[in-house]
Amino acid sequence: MKKIGILSSGGDCSGMNATIRSAVRTALRMNMEIVGFRKGYLGLMKGDCFTLDSKVVSGILHRGGTFLQSARSPEFRTPEGQQKALAMLKELGVEGLVVLGGDGSLSGALALHRLGFPVIGIPCSIDNDIPFTDMALGVDTALNNIIYAVDCIKDTASSHARAFVIEVMGRNSGYLASVSAIATGAEFALVPEREFDLAEICQQLRARYEEGRDNAIIILAEGVGNGQTIADSIKDAIGFETRVTVLGHYQRGGAPTVFDRLLGSRFGKKAVELLISGQQGLMVGLSCNAILATPLADVIKGEKRPQDEVLRLAEVLGI
Numbered sequence: 091m092k093k094i095g096i097l098s099s100g101g102d103c104s105g106m107n108a109t110i111r112s113a114v115r116t117a118l119r120m121n122m123e124i125v126g127f128r129k130g131y132l133g134l135m136k137g138d139c140f141t142l143d144s145k146v147v148s149g150i151l152h153r154g155g156t157f158l159q160s161a162r163s164p165e166f167r168t169p170e171g172q173q174k175a176l177a178m179l180k181e182l183g184v185e186g187l188v189v190l191g192g193d194g195s196l197s198g199a200l201a202l203h204r205l206g207f208p209v210i211g212i213p214c215s216i217d218n219d220i221p222f223t224d225m226a227l228g229v230d231t232a233l234n235n236i237i238y239a240v241d242c243i244k245d246t247a248s249s250h251a252r253a254f255v256i257e258v259m260g261r262n263s264g265y266l267a268s269v270s271a272i273a274t275g276a277e278f279a280l281v282p283e284r285e286f287d288l289a290e291i292c293q294q295l296r297a298r299y300e301e302g303r304d305n306a307i308i309i310l311a312e313g314v315g316n317g318q319t320i321a322d323s324i325k326d327a328i329g330f331e332t333r334v335t336v337l338g339h340y341q342r343g344g345a346p347t348v349f350d351r352l353l354g355s356r357f358g359k360k361a362v363e364l365l366i367s368g369q370q371g372l373m374v375g376l377s378c379n380a381i382l383a384t385p386l387a388d389v390i391k392g393e394k395r396p397q398d399e400v401l402r403l404a405e406v407l408g409i
């Protein structure tokens with residue numbers, strides 16, 4: 091193998107740049123040429139790429155997002171799109187590919203692997219919905235962003251005697267909501283993994299209000315539903331005002347935490363080493379603080395185990 095490629099796909103997250111930098115420096119150390127494809131699978135199908143050298147990746151470690159840019163490409167989901175990408179890889183003389191992305195992008199990586207192309211995946215998604223890794227890249231930074239915002243909102247909640255419904259991202263995963271509720275001392279976390287009864291929540295908020303606790307933070311995972319609907323249905327029942335804050339894309343960006351800088355650096359190095367040593371069709375992951383590799387096929391057919399321990403902790407803490 092003389093030349094490999096790298097791309098970032100799906101939702102961007104903080105730590106992608108640290109990962110790309112580490113992959114590039116590992117490849118160069120191993121006398122390998124490495125090219126970066128712009129905008130994920132879109133750039134791959136078009137052959138939109140450029141050579142990555144040590145200088146190109148300097149000064150990006152501390153920046154969120156991905157300097158290779160990212161995209162969601164419906165065309166790449168089709169067999170025609172995947173054949174286009176394969177033909178382009180062949181034309182460019184690229185013999186192996188590192189894919190940074192979430193569950194969707196890793197499904198795309200598996201498709202290329204099944205067509206016989208050497209691929210290694212790196213789990214990147216703030217949702218933490220990818221199995222076979224304790225943490226995906228970007229989760230820690232997103233959580234830190236969320237707790238900063240919630241701490242700020244708590245000041246207003248207590249000053250104005252209000253209940254805030256704060257909607258966080260995560261698609262169908264309640265990981266960000268559960269963990270941020272634990273870390274901020276929120277009153278409730280509403281997550282798709284756990285059933286809840288809105289009437290009961292209202293009753294508890296009312297009882298707290300009558301005891302003199304006149305503000306509350308309710309963290310809502312986006313997978314549960316709309317924040318305004320929830321706030322509207324509790325407004326009259328609890329005795330104090332409600333407001334809704336949707337944290338949105340603020341959560342995904344910003345300077346990566348130490349955890350994500352280190353995790354990305356470890357993932358990037360390991361992915362390139364695996365590719366160069368002839369291994370393929372794998373995803374790197376973090377398990378008990380070691381970097382392991384799991385077949386992409388197992389990752390895609392697997393399901394991220396429910397966050398049982400986190401949910402139980404939330405329950406014990408009264409969330």
Ligand SMILES: Nc1ncnc2c1ncn2[C@@H]1O[C@H](COP(=O)(O)OP(=O)(O)O)[C@@H](O)[C@H]1O
Nearest residue numbers: 100101162163166167191192193194195197198
């Ligand atoms: N089943 C699939 N087969 C092939 N490619 C896929 C598949 N699912 C997703 N992709 C590709 O990966 C891209 C990113 O996936 P998406 O689910 O949007 O984000 P993420 O990778 O962050 O989960 C999609 O736009 C598509 O190009």
Ligand SMILES: O=P(O)(O)OC[C@H]1O[C@](O)(COP(=O)(O)O)[C@@H](O)[C@@H]1O
Nearest residue numbers: 100101192214215216217259260261
């Ligand atoms: O940025 P977009 O395209 O609006 O997508 C928003 C979605 O992306 C995420 O931030 C990350 O999800 P993915 O990792 O699957 O891309 C979700 O939490 C959110 O629902």
Ligand SMILES: [Mg+2]
Nearest residue numbers: 192193194215
């Ligand atoms: Mg996803």
